[in-house]
Amino acid sequence: MPAAVSAAATTSAATAASATADSASATAPPPAFAARAASVEGSPVREILALTERPGVISLAGGLPAPELFDTEGLRAAYDAAFAVSARRALQYSTTEGAPELREAVAARATGRGLPTGPDDVLITSGSQQALTLITATLIEPGDVVLVENPTYLAALQCFRLAGARVVAVPCDAEGILPDALADIVVREQPKLLYTVPTFQNPTGRTLPAARRAAVARTAARLGLWLVEDDPYGELRYEGSDVPWLAAHPGAEDRTALLGSFSKVMAPGLRLGWLRAPAALRRAAVVAKQAADLHTSTVDQLAAAHYLAAVDLDAHIATVRTAYRARRDALQSALSRSLPADCAWSLPAGGMFLWARLPAGHDAADLLRTAVAHGVAFVPGAPFYATAPDPRTLRLNFTTHTPAEITEGVGRLRVALAEYGGLGGVGGVSAGGRP
Structure with missing residues (x-):
């Protein structure tokens, strides 16, 4: 074989070997996630809780029991x-x-x-x-x-x-x-x-x-x-x-x-x-x-x-109920004094949440950004809907904070509302379960 041909063959073989080695060392991406994993969003409640962990924020967002009441x-x-x-x-x-x-x-x-x-x-x-x-x-x-x-x-x-x-x-x-x-x-x-x-x-x-x-x-x-x-x-x-x-x-x-x-x-x-x-x-x-x-x-x-x-669990629950009832009432009272007349909210007979609705044209998710800047948080209502969400709705939790803290939090919410939407007037509607 001529020297030139032999050299070319050697070079070609070396190139092929190198390509094979590169191919062997290359990695392919793993298979895709299941479609359901990509189609379901994370919980905005958990995301909001992370957002409000900074000191000084009064969070009415979570569904957390009051830790000071744990036995x-x-x-x-x-x-x-x-x-x-x-x-x-x-x-x-x-x-x-x-x-x-x-x-x-x-x-x-x-x-x-x-x-x-x-x-x-x-x-x-x-x-x-x-x-x-x-x-x-x-x-x-x-x-x-x-x-x-x-x-x-x-x-x-x-x-x-x-x-x-x-x-x-x-x-x-x-x-x-x-x-x-x-x-x-x-x-x-x-x-x-x-x-x-x-x-x-x-x-x-x-x-x-x-x-x-x-x-x-x-x-x-x-x-x-x-x-x-x-x-x-x-x-x-x-x-x-x-x-x-x-x-x-x-x-x-x-x-x-x-x-x-x-x-x-x-x-x-x-x-x-x-x-x-x-x-x-x-x-x-x-x-x-x-x-x-x-x-x-x-x-x-x-x-x-x-x-x-x-332990008498029923007696412990009675203590918890007494504290939560006072906190629910504090939230209801503060909303009545602080929110504009064209807002509405429920007054639940139990549980941990109060459901509210802003006036027409308002969006609770947009309001949240302003509210957090003023040191108070809530959960926008839209993610809770299976269909046709109402962007004006929001959920307020009353179990985690004292009545004084709740009153302060609603005061901050009022300031945020005024800055966000320029709402006037005070005294919203307590709808007894109908926001």
């Missing part, structure tokens, strides 16, 4: 008892269904509130949010229709959308779901389930009357519909009489998943919730939980069970 001594003693009785058990794996003594305590409290319940009816979960996730995983296929109130709990919307559900809003008024409209939508849309927070709803604070609950139960039984009743706030009543759970009404017995939580009445950091459901649905949820986390923290469950055995 820290009682809970510390409960953890000590859990370790004293059996540290090995407290630190060991447990059954998926939950610690028997905690299930018994949950069942006894549910029975005491008018819904006969046995321990075997209960699944302990890592917060009631997990209970909702388990029910969604068990019942919802991509493309299934889920019915919700409008507006509704933001994290429920996230949960259903991550599952690929098509979320449809049920018409509501100041008292909640309109039963006739619900029946029409069930016939038209053929949904899998209705999700509702019927008592002191998040975000509106409204409560569905007993007669409507009975009508919803009848509709579910007649037309074939699962009911998911979320009740994290039901024990935080400040006035009026308790309304029976939706699950307690005829027609709802074999089709209602009732979600409960210790977060608002004991401490959210425990991450303890529970699910009461018909046997077949509960068993399916147990399998879904095994795939999610095997079981809820053993030591936290045992501590909660010791706490419930040693």
Whole structure:
């Protein structure tokens, strides 16, 4: 072979080898995320909480219990008892269904509130949010229709959308779901389930009357519909009489998943919730939980069970109610004195939130930027809507701050409103649940 040809061949071979080496060392990007992960937005509530962590901001944004009202001594003693009785058990794996003594305590409290319940009816979960996730995983296929109130709990919307559900809003008024409209939508849309927070709803604070609950139960039984009743706030009543759970009404017995939580009445950091459901649905949820986390923290469950055995939780809740009622009233009073006459808001009989509406032409998300600059925060209402959001709405929490701090916060909000929109006049409308 001629020298020139040999050199060219050698160069070509070297180039090919180099290209092969470069190709071998190059990396390809990993596959794309699931479409549902890209299509569901993060929680603006969590983003706002991060925004308002700077000192001096009075945040009426979060749904946080008041930390100074936690029974820290009682809970510390409960953890000590859990370790004293059996540290090995407290630190060991447990059954998926939950610690028997905690299930018994949950069942006894549910029975005491008018819904006969046995321990075997209960699944302990890592917060009631997990209970909702388990029910969604068990019942919802991509493309299934889920019915919700409008507006509704933001994290429920996230949960259903991550599952690929098509979320449809049920018409509501100041008292909640309109039963006739619900029946029409069930016939038209053929949904899998209705999700509702019927008592002191998040975000509106409204409560569905007993007669409507009975009508919803009848509709579910007649037309074939699962009911998911979320009740994290039901024990935080400040006035009026308790309304029976939706699950307690005829027609709802074999089709209602009732979600409960210790977060608002004991401490959210425990991450303890529970699910009461018909046997077949509960068993399916147990399998879904095994795939999610095997079981809820053993030591936290045992501590909660010791706490419930040693402490009068109802007496503690009464103390919390007294404090929260004063804070709710302080917010109502401050709004009446400070907001323009063309603003409106609800006055909930319990729970943690007050729902407000600005005058026509105003946008709560725009107002928030001005409000934070003045040292006060709230949550704009638009993200809580499944469809057709009202940009004028906003949610105010009254549980985290003292009456004096709430009054100061509303004063700052008034200044922000004046700067944002030039609103005049004082004395908005308290609408008793209708903003």
